[in-house]
Amino acid sequence: MRPLTEDETRAVFEKLSKFIGTNVKLMIERKDKEIYCFRLQKDRVYYTSEELMKKATNISRDSLACLGTCVGRFTHHKKFHILITCLPLLSELCEFKVWLKPSQEMSFLYGNHILKAGLGRITENTPQNTGVVVYNMAGTPLGFGVTARTTQEARKAGPTDIIVLHQGDVGEYLRFEEQNPACAV
């Protein structure tokens, strides 16, 4: 476990800012005044409270499975990939949201893109190629993705057009259980 270097911090913030924009600052200077930090452990980036992080220092690097919330991981090429485990963080701070019709919920949870037919609601003025958090109509976050169309374009799109490209969904907890940091123990 170690703090991120400057380059790593930039990579993480740039990726997060695609979803939560300037709210990245709110992850460092939280509203509840608690001190949180980012830590790297075995290529995974964790967002954790200072208290928990200090406790985790007692555990050797090899045996520390995970701590706090896993935000994502660094690939071998030092690219940062966001993971589904950070969905609660994203849904709290995200700028743009998409709501799914019940008919396409399961399709999305199996890793498919969101088509116009399944689109229930979308935040006004969502630009193209922006990270969005996907909710069901009841308001439960289901995953996240990238918009393939703006809100205006989505209105004109045909029913089979892809509106949001799938990036992560809660179905991954079951489908990729062995890769999930939360299941590392």
Add this chain to the structure above:
Amino acid sequence: MTSTDVVDAEFGMEFDEGNMCVFDTSTGEDLAPAAQALVHRLFKLERVVDGSLGGMRVVKLPEGVTAIPREKPVPKASESTKWEVFAKEKGIQKKKRDRMVWDEESQSFKPRYGYKSRKSLKDVPVLEHTSDLADGENPFTKKKRAVKDLVEKNEKKRQANEKKSRRKGAAPLPSLVEVEKGPSGKGRIPQKQLAKSAKIAQRSTASVGRFDKRVGSEADNPQPVAQRRKFDPVSNDGGIKVERKRALKIAERIFLPKPEPVQEPKEGPLGKKAKKQRKKH
């Protein structure tokens, strides 16, 4: 087959005598006339008497036209040695000589050279004292030395030949190439570059220059130690504040509006337009 037949048959065919190929682009059904036309052309080529083949008449094929794919480039012919050049000039041909020669003295066959040969000094009890020998000089050692010198000379020539034919692709040390012309007009190697190649040479040993004796004023050239990656401490009291500050700074830098690229006017005050106007006046 008359010549007109050949002309008829050759219609719509492409020949590549070098590769002994013919391509029939017209019909491609009956291939016999194509093959026949190719043979006809091959026999029309100029015939030469080849001495190396015992005076047989041969035909030298022209260079092939069709590009045939090949994994590696065609190996270049090795450069001929100095002797080969000389032999060719004088017309000396290589002849196979017998290893064994008849020796009149011993009335037996002996090897031409080497062990137990006629030239060998092993079984010679006495040698004549010739006039070219100095006082007290041993004729046996003189002969031995002469043989040794000859071997050395041949070895030197062999090395020279090898050096001449060595591939030119291998790069020599950088500075030794970059010869500049000095003030006197002679080529010289700048001191800095010489020092650079000396440094490279110092490390170019099996022990990376570690166990080599230094010569004269030669400076030490230790292997640079790779720097360890350094990370911030995982946790210390002052650390987290510094870390947060730095993180905030990075976040702010990301959200700074990117400066728009400044567009420079394409035509300056003395550009084409201005010049044209000046011409008019």
